[in-house]
Amino acid sequence: MSVDYLIVGQGIAGTLLHFSLKKAGQKVVVIDNHHKGAATKVAAGGINPITGKRYVKSWKIETLMPVVRTVYAELEALLDTQFFKERNIIRILKNAGEENTWLGRSADPFYLKYFVEHPLIGDFEKHLNSFPSIGEIKNGGQVDIALLVEKYKELLFSNQEILNEKLDYSQLDYSKKGAVSYKGIESKAVIFCEGAGAAKNPFFNYLPFELSKGEALTVKIKDSNLDKIIRHRVSVVPTQKDEYWIGASNSWEFENDDPTQEAKENLEEHLSSIFKNKPEITNHQSAIRPTVKDRRPLLGVHPNHSNLFIFNGLGTKGASLAPYLSQQMADFILNDADLLSEVDIQRYSGKV
Template sequence: MTADYLIVGQGIAGSILAWTLTQRGHHVLILNDPTLPAASKVSGGIFNPLTGKKLSRTWKADDLFPFAHAFYADMQEQLGGDFLHDCDVYRPYRSIEEQNSYLAQTADPNIAKYVIDHTDDAKFSPFIENPYGGLQITQSGWVDCVQMLQKIEAYFVDKNQYLFERIDYKKIDIQEDGVGYGKCKVKKILFCEGYEARQNPFFNWLPFNPVKGQSLIAFMEDYSVPEIINQGAFVLPIDEKGTCRLGATYTWHDINWETTADGREYLEGKIKTFLKAPYTILEQQVGIRPSTKDRRPFVGIHPEYSALGIFNGLGTKGVSLAPYFANQFVKFLETGEEIDSEANIERIFSLYFRSK
């Protein structure tokens, strides 16, 4: 079996890279073990241009968000389904001081472009504590990652371009004109393994800083707010029946795939400070985000083996980052066009040579 590229891993990163390569006419194989836990399977998929307590503009927001919107809309049209959800983010102010601070920041044109001028605070009041009003952020929303991943899997399975197995690094045979993997011969193997990349002998020198995140799936009867609510924790409406995701925790210790009582208690404590509506917990989920120490992706080719590449380290903003940087990576593979220096793994090649 021959192909241009073998993609290892089919989370958000692998799916979007595989789709981008295919759309550009390349023959792609995906190798993935669906029995492995994956952060993409439990991701809220939120994209939001203004984040954090300080209302910081997401890195490269002016480039990322228009590109991501167009990308997911086109993918959805071609694959069918309904996984792209454009909706605003409503941030109720915690105090008059926070209100004044945020409103002062919206005088900056770079922030103002992502904010609604006049927010209808009254429509949120039956469900949300908002005595000081709130800020409404636009050009935001969420991607139903589970549905998107299912659509991508079905697409490549239908074309007999999907291998359901776990990567065996010992089977990689780097050759002068490409790379072999078992009975497959490809130009390059591109690793999109998320947290599992720490076990990859070719890329385990990269400075990952994994973050464990937990969220809750809840049911709220008669909850009719279509926007995402965010005030230290978020309420994301998943469907019109009242199913919501409540999230998320961020911890850098006890990195494992186990949910915890502490995580649930933390989330419920955060949520109750602003959510009036009663809810019932249906499920608790956990994921390990492949974040990096400098909070920038790992995109590029191995410093020694030109047949091996990586597309990883998208962290908590994978849905926002993946389309833009997959496009950059594919252009690099095709023509050598430069990858953004902050994302290119060349920025940390010294770590590889130091580890040898």
């Protein structure tokens, strides 16, 4: 079989890169082993434009959001399924200090488009502990990236554009410039989109990944109707009727990607700081995030092998970063366009 490109990994990174390359007329095959603990399968897909204790704009959010809306709308049309929802984010302000910081930021003219003048939580308030006050952010959203990747996988299978296996690195022949062959598949190059799996990639394991394990719960709350995300220590994200995703924990030291009792208890503690009554827990999941030491993605070409590329390091923000960066990556591969210096792996070329 002869194709233009081979992508390894079909999380949100590999999926959106495949979509970008296909739109540019390329023939692309994906290899993926459908790891149950892939980050994309566990994530809530929340997009929060204003974050942290000082309520600052998330990195490049104004560049990312228009592309988020366009790309997910294109995929919704292609796959005939809704993935993206505009969602406001309720921030609980638990003391006068937080309220003051909030008020200061909301008066900043560069932030006006994000702050709701009269925050509203509606009937859902009856489920919550009482708090001194709340704030509300607009222009955020939520993408069901797990469903998107699943639906896209079905399309890849029906187009015979995916191999269901773990890549065997030893079978990859990349010795010829501009050509790579793998088990009878000839292509111009390979793009590795392996998420946390990249730590075991012999070509790119010099990059400073700082993987973090995240765990999340699913809970049921009867007679509840919330269409916003609540953020207080953890996020409460609506998924289906009366169902919410609660997460996530963050751990830098872990033995494997399985759910742990410790993280569950921690999340339960957060639940009781938010809700009057403990919600019924129906699921507990975990995965490893592909986080990088400098908290910036990893895009580019291997310093010594011009036919090996990487698109990774989406960390905690795959849902918002992947649409814009997959277009950048495709443009870099096809047209040699410049990458943003903050994401280009050239910044680590001294470490190869």
